[in-house]
Amino acid sequence: MRNFKRGFMIVSIVLLMMLSACGNKKSSEPSATSSNEVQEITIKLAHEVSENTSQHVGSLAVKDYIEKESGGKIKVQIYPNGQLFGDKDVYQQLVANNVQITQIDMAKLVGEDTRFNIPSMPFLFNGDDEAVKFWDSEKGLEILKSLDKDGIYGIAMWPNGQKHLTNDKRPIKTPEDLKGLKFRTQGGQVLEQVFSTLGAGSTSIPFTELYTALQQGTVDGQTNTFVNIESKKFDEIQKYLTVSGETRVDLGLFVNKKFMDSLNEPTRKIVEEGLKAGTDSARQAAKTMNVESRQKLEERGNIEIYELTTQEIDAFREAWAPIYDEFSSIIGEEYIEAAKQTNE
Template sequence: MTHPIRRIGPALTGALVAATLGLSLPAAGFAETTIRLGHVLPETHSWNIAATGFAEEVAKATEGRVKVEVFASGQLGSEKEVIEGMQIGTIQGGVIGSGSFQFVEPKLGIIEMPYAWSSREQAYGALDGQLGSELAALLDAQGIEVLAWWENGFRNITSNVKPIVEPADLAGLKIRVTPDKVRLATFELLGAQPAPLAFGELYSALQQGVFDAQENPLSIIDSSSFFEVQKYVSMTGHIWGAACLTVSKTVWDQISPEDQALVKAAAIHWGTEQRAMVAKSDADLVATLEAKGMIFNEVDKPAFVEALAPIWEQQTDVYGADLINLMKSYRQ
């Protein structure tokens, strides 16, 4: 008499194989999981420091059932490449600037609309609340699990040509921007000549004079040594950006619900730590970068806000009235 293997469920089959081979299965049939987590920033940046802490906490909390290996400085590819890898399951995780997800889900751009947030705390409230939940659901539909919302910070403009004080100062300036439509439209509206470029190529492009200017948070200006190839820092604070700690749904579904809860708790804990690092570094970095030769100046922010107001109307069809109204409820 034969006993068809198809009558045995996959969990039981795995248990039988494990018993035969003298192996043990963690957590009711869920295999041990290794997450290769990539990001594009240097090892000295808060993303990497927090990701390393996250990895250590996950390993300890799950007793080694989930392991995280952190790869800094674009070792796993550009942000676009990491996102694409997560969607097809060839890359397990990443710390990604929220704006970089726009090529798979345009509505993620709402976080980085010009002058959307009056303070980082206002943005935290939205992303830790319903806005963050709805945006995470959109990425879930694209095969990506958001573990926690971390921070990129307020972006400021650097230039090796002149200080930027009012919008007219950007006229004709060749500026590198992130590869998303809203960022390009923002600087086109300001009269600049924006062009996208992968972050890993930015330092050499500035060094070679391909661009006159770029825009990034102070922490990135410092950790990426842009002070060596840029002179002026104009404190536009034109965009606050989030960072998304994400994993591929393919790998996420291999982790037991109990361990998923532990991983998410570690992600949120290190998100709080990472946000605090960014806030502290912003307070200290002006003096640090001035000591490295950079010249700081304030800008006419009301003039920038007025000049960029049309961007909001242009994006209404992209984000939809419901999402825009939800965001407005956090901005009041």
């Protein structure tokens, strides 16, 4: 009898285990094939600027859209202020798929393709709308997609805005006022020529190190958007700001190709739509945030602000004309002309 009871218990346990296994199999079995289910993944998105910038607003929009539409299956981790990788390293880290999404200042990509010098050409665009129109065009997208060779998808342009000159030596109202000063640039021969043509020096310094470089006198000044000047508090260590709008900070939104190609169709669709949502938010934020940042700089009153007149801008435009003579053929005259046509 004891053996019978023991045998009965063993059979019961086996049956329970089989039923449990069948039940688990049923509950985990997707209603459709796994290729039609959103994948559970984590995406790293890194950028080099502060949280109170249009770049970060766009990044948050990417995160919010993707996480919401995926029902939380896709997580997006955002690393601002160069927390994960500095602007010197982020491109190679994107190539290596150590970060999946980033936005890179195009001036820092001129070593990869000289056409990324477009935003650095003096007074090429009248404003953000014209710059967006170019980068959304066939010619602009052709440039953004040129990094495919490194395993990177170029998605869109995010505007940061027109740049303005700051320094701690003297007000800048004429081209002659730049002579003898040393400025920080993002890098690239065109930006070097912008200053050397007027007798000024320049050196490439990572954005994350710029405040210290200005504070220590490594450079006398820099040129940047109102948002970047205000958010990084450059007005604490610079005395003069000239509203010049001579060149631009425009960012390319890039994604690792290996990462994107690993996504199934529903997952990829959510990520692509998230990138579009981020682009729309970043572009809208750029329009308002530069205006707000200028107002904040005026209210703080730490820096003397001077706005160039039309005649003074014309003087700078004439002084920088040789840059077009030298670089139009290097960049590609068809791209320069396509950019100019957006102003019409």
